[in-house]
Amino acid sequence: xxxxxxxxxxMFIQEGEDVSMNCTSSSIFNTWLWYxxxxxxxxxxxxxxxxxGELTSNGRLTAQFGITRxxxxxxxxxxIPSDVGIYFCAGANFGNEKLTFGTGTRLTIIP
Amino acid sequence: NAGVTQTPKFQVLKTGQSMTLxxxxxxxxxxxxxxxxxxxxxxxxxYYSASEGTTDKGEVPNGYNVSRLNKREFSLRLESAxxxxxxxxxxxxxxATDTQYFGPGxxxxxx
Numbered sequence: 281x282x283x284x285x286x287x288x289x290x291m292f293i294q295e296g297e298d299v300s301m302n303c304t305s306s307s308i309f310n311t312w313l314w315y316x317x318x319x320x321x322x323x324x325x326x327x328x329x330x331x332x333g334e335l336t337s338n339g340r341l342t343a344q345f346g347i348t349r350x351x352x353x354x355x356x357x358x359x360i361p362s363d364v365g366i367y368f369c370a371g372a373n374f375g376n377e378k379l380t381f382g383t384g385t386r387l388t389i390i391p
Numbered sequence: 392n393a394g395v396t397q398t399p400k401f402q403v404l405k406t407g408q409s410m411t412l413x414x415x416x417x418x419x420x421x422x423x424x425x426x427x428x429x430x431x432x433x434x435x436x437x438y439y440s441a442s443e444g445t446t447d448k449g450e451v452p453n454g455y456n457v458s459r460l461n462k463r464e465f466s467l468r469l470e471s472a473x474x475x476x477x478x479x480x481x482x483x484x485x486x487a488t489d490t491q492y493f494g495p496g497x498x499x500x501x502x
Contacts, residue, residue: 283433322395322481322493323434368433377422377441378449379491381434 284369284382292388299356301385303369308349311372313379314341318365326367327354356387364389393417395494397482403500404472412467412497414482420492422485423465425449425457427478428496434481440465472501 286303293299303312311330315323327338329345329352336343340357352369369382398413416423425437426449436449440459454476456468465484469476477500485491 283435289431320496322483322495324493325490328490377439377447378436383431383433 284371284380286367286369286382286385288385289383290386290388292390293359294390295359295361297359299359299363299387300353301355301367302351302353303371303382304351305371305380306350309371309380310349310374312343312345312352313370313372314343314352314354315368315370316365317368317384323368359387359389361389363387395482395484395492397480397494397497399497400495401498403502404469405502406473408472409468409470410472411469412480412482412499413464414466414494415464416482416484416492417463418484418492419462420484420486421462422487423459424483424485424491425455425465425467426481426483427451427476428481429478437467437480472499474501477501 284303284305313328314326316326317323327336327343332345332349333347334345342355344353366384366386368384370379372379395416421442424439426434428434435451437455438449438457440446443462446457458466480497482494483491
């Protein structure tokens with residue numbers, strides 16, 4: 281089955297740094313989603329994108345729906361310790377009940 | 392309002408044993424999903440149910456069966472557990488594909 285490619289696979293940053301990660305697909309999606317998974321918990325939806333080129337923010341998080349519909353980007357500004365976790369992208373198409381998830385980017389903050 | 396609940400939280404089985412993972416949601420969602428999460432593999436869909444009384448295979452259905460008992464409950468059964476089924480299992484529910492809410496997960500080890 282298809283999975284989305286996320287990069288980087290892992291990031292080690294210092295508190296206060298900005299973070300950028302991306303997600304690419306070989307096929308187009310009509311919806312892009314970004315989830316965060318805290319250790320020992322289930323994923324939680326952060327941002328949903330519905331239109332090519334759309335830029336949406338949720339606090340310090342900003343995500344973009346790529347123009348080609350085959351990619352999406354997530355930025356975190358001024359990282360804080362609670363940003364630690366795994367970030368997943370997911371793609372969906374209208375009329376399809378299923379999401380396709382990326383392989384995840386693990387974010388670690390170095391004290 | 393508990394959201395999505397899963398039982399048990401942890402389980403250890405011997406090869407060949409059977410068990411049922413339980414999932415319930417109190418958000419009146421039509422759709423429910425079962426995923427498994429393995430290191431480096433992201434989330435892979437096992438089965439889903441678009442509405443009460445219907446179930447469909449996802450990406451990795453072999454070795455599993457599901458039952459949509461009613462609108463609230465969606466169970467996942469392993470008839471004869473194998474070590475390859477060692478994983479973390481997540482249940483999710485949604486009104487629409489994009490807003491899937493996840494449970495806390497069941498950590499299953501098959502010896």
